[in-house]
Amino acid sequence: MSVTTNVAEKLLTLPESSAVALQIRAEHYFDVIRGILDNFAVKKELDSIYITSTIPSQSIVNALQVLEIDMSNIYFVDCISQIMMSMASKHEHTIYVESPTMLENLMLKVEYLIKRTEGKNDIIILDSINSLAIHNNTKILSEFLHLLVNNLRAKKAYTVIFSMEEYRSEDISNMLNIVVDETIVAAGE
Amino acid sequence: MAPKVDLSTSTRERCVTGIQGLDNALDGGIPRGNTILVTGSCGTGKTTLSLEFLVHGALDGETCLFISVTEASSKLLTNIIPYDFFEESLIKKGKLIFVDMPVVYERLGLNKLEFSLEEVDVLVRAVADIVKEMDVKRLVIDSITSVCYRLRTQEKIRDFILKIGATLSSLGCTSVLVSEISPAEERYSLFGVEEAIADGIIFMGNLERRGDLLRTLQVVKMRGTQHSRTKYVLDLTSAGVLLVPLLKGGSVAGG
Numbered sequence: 001m002s003v004t005t006n007v008a009e010k011l012l013t014l015p016e017s018s019a020v021a022l023q024i025r026a027e028h029y030f031d032v033i034r035g036i037l038d039n040f041a042v043k044k045e046l047d048s049i050y051i052t053s054t055i056p057s058q059s060i061v062n063a064l065q066v067l068e069i070d071m072s073n074i075y076f077v078d079c080i081s082q083i084m085m086s087m088a089s090k091h092e093h094t095i096y097v098e099s100p101t102m103l104e105n106l107m108l109k110v111e112y113l114i115k116r117t118e119g120k121n122d123i124i125i126l127d128s129i130n131s132l133a134i135h136n137n138t139k140i141l142s143e144f145l146h147l148l149v150n151n152l153r154a155k156k157a158y159t160v161i162f163s164m165e166e167y168r169s170e171d172i173s174n175m176l177n178i179v180v181d182e183t184i185v186a187a188g189e
Numbered sequence: 190m191a192p193k194v195d196l197s198t199s200t201r202e203r204c205v206t207g208i209q210g211l212d213n214a215l216d217g218g219i220p221r222g223n224t225i226l227v228t229g230s231c232g233t234g235k236t237t238l239s240l241e242f243l244v245h246g247a248l249d250g251e252t253c254l255f256i257s258v259t260e261a262s263s264k265l266l267t268n269i270i271p272y273d274f275f276e277e278s279l280i281k282k283g284k285l286i287f288v289d290m291p292v293v294y295e296r297l298g299l300n301k302l303e304f305s306l307e308e309v310d311v312l313v314r315a316v317a318d319i320v321k322e323m324d325v326k327r328l329v330i331d332s333i334t335s336v337c338y339r340l341r342t343q344e345k346i347r348d349f350i351l352k353i354g355a356t357l358s359s360l361g362c363t364s365v366l367v368s369e370i371s372p373a374e375e376r377y378s379l380f381g382v383e384e385a386i387a388d389g390i391i392f393m394g395n396l397e398r399r400g401d402l403l404r405t406l407q408v409v410k411m412r413g414t415q416h417s418r419t420k421y422v423l424d425l426t427s428a429g430v431l432l433v434p435l436l437k438g439g440s441v442a443g444g
């Protein structure tokens with residue numbers, strides 16, 4: 001089974017309002033994104049809200065376009081483009097947050113998108129815990145995760161938090177273990 | 190179904206602001222009939238918040254009145270965020286009414302730069318008459334600070350706010366007085382008396398945290414209800430004012 005199908009299948013076994021940590025190897029990055037946005041979210045008819053603090057949303061948009069993935073139900077909260085000064089073209093489904101340290105604003109934008117896309121259930125993808133950890137200390141990040149996941153649970157949304165294998169640390173594992181219901185390792189079989 | 194256990198400490202009827210995060214912080218809303226201060230430095234969202242409070246009331250069928258002191262209301266309307274939930278018909282149906290204070294002054298012949306005690310009474314009565322006549326349930330005066338400039342003395346300001354508060358409350362009208370302060374201010378109102386008399390204070394500000402500027406809101410006092418005293422971070426959006434608690438992250442100085 002490919003990584004893409006494998007991730008989608010594993011997510012499909014979860015009840016709604018689940019929060020999961022998804023362990024990803026860099027080489028599988030786009031396979032995983034495809035498995036979530038194209039397979040899983042489409043099957044479950046979810047609106048997807050993709051929070052990126054790793055690479056500019058435009059790079060993901062470009063990749064999705066190459067993969068011919070329908071983007072009408074996909075929204076982005078981009079908190080990295082502004083500090084990387086790479087805001088050349090603005091996608092209509094993207095909201096920008098000035099910096100990945102503005103965690104409250106990140107939450108507010110997610111809340112806003114959930115309000116705007118009322119009617120359907122949502123999946124929120126946080127890409128990634130590792131890049132947020134570069135910009136924030138553990139204490140504030142833990143507090144953020146706790147608040148975000150509980151808010152999303154109350155809204156019956158799925159939360160998927162990316163955790164990059166290459167940057168694993170004890171701090172990050174501990175932080176995730178407190179808030180998630182399950183950890184999924186993205187791999188082919 | 191089992192009877193609900195009610196742990197709330199107050200039985201006062203609420204005026205639901207319709208701003209979800211604020212209603213949560215206020216344990217259901219502003220106690221009906223309260224006269225509260227929405228205070229903060231310029232650009233912190235006082236007008237936006239107050240206006241949204243009125244729009245929700247109007248959508249709920251209550252008559253809502255916005256008395257504009259500083260800005261012509263026609264100009265104000267062109268500047269407000271295009272809310273998803275706003276309906277033009279609210280204005281046509283007279284549910285959402287805008288009055289310009291300078292017009293009221295003119296009608297009352299109050300053209301002096303400083304009002305006397307008698308003139309304060311005339312002004313309070315004029316506002317009360319509008320509220321009574323139109324059965325207004327929610328009122329915003331934006332800003333009370335501009336009115337206070339015309340009163341000058343603490344004594345007259347106290348008199349004005351006490352009288353207008355009592356009158357509006359007796360009419361069952363929940364009122365928001367917008368108050369302007371400078372960012373460095375150590376208190377919640379320019380003249381100091383406003384904050385002591387008001388039934389509630391909602392403080393809006395900016396908070397700098399390691400170079401990021403966050404918009405914040407805090408309920409400092411609210412008579413008639415228990416309320417959160419947490420600082421919230423807010424966003425002014427087309428879906429209205431959204432709030433999340435300020436993350437503390439164990440940090441101290443500078444937020």
Ligand SMILES: Nc1ncnc2c1ncn2[C@@H]1O[C@H](COP(=O)(O)OP(=O)(O)OP(=O)(O)O)[C@@H](O)[C@H]1O
Pocket residue numbers: 229230231232233234235236237238268269270271369425
């Ligand atoms: N149409 C809009 N869309 C998005 N944001 C807006 C819009 N209009 C205003 N804002 C934001 O709201 C802020 C001002 O809000 P508001 O006028 O409510 O503040 P205020 O506290 O009443 O200010 P003042 O003291 O100047 O009266 C602006 O600085 C701007 O960031």
Ligand SMILES: [Mg+2]
Pocket residue numbers: 235236237331
């Ligand atoms: Mg204003």
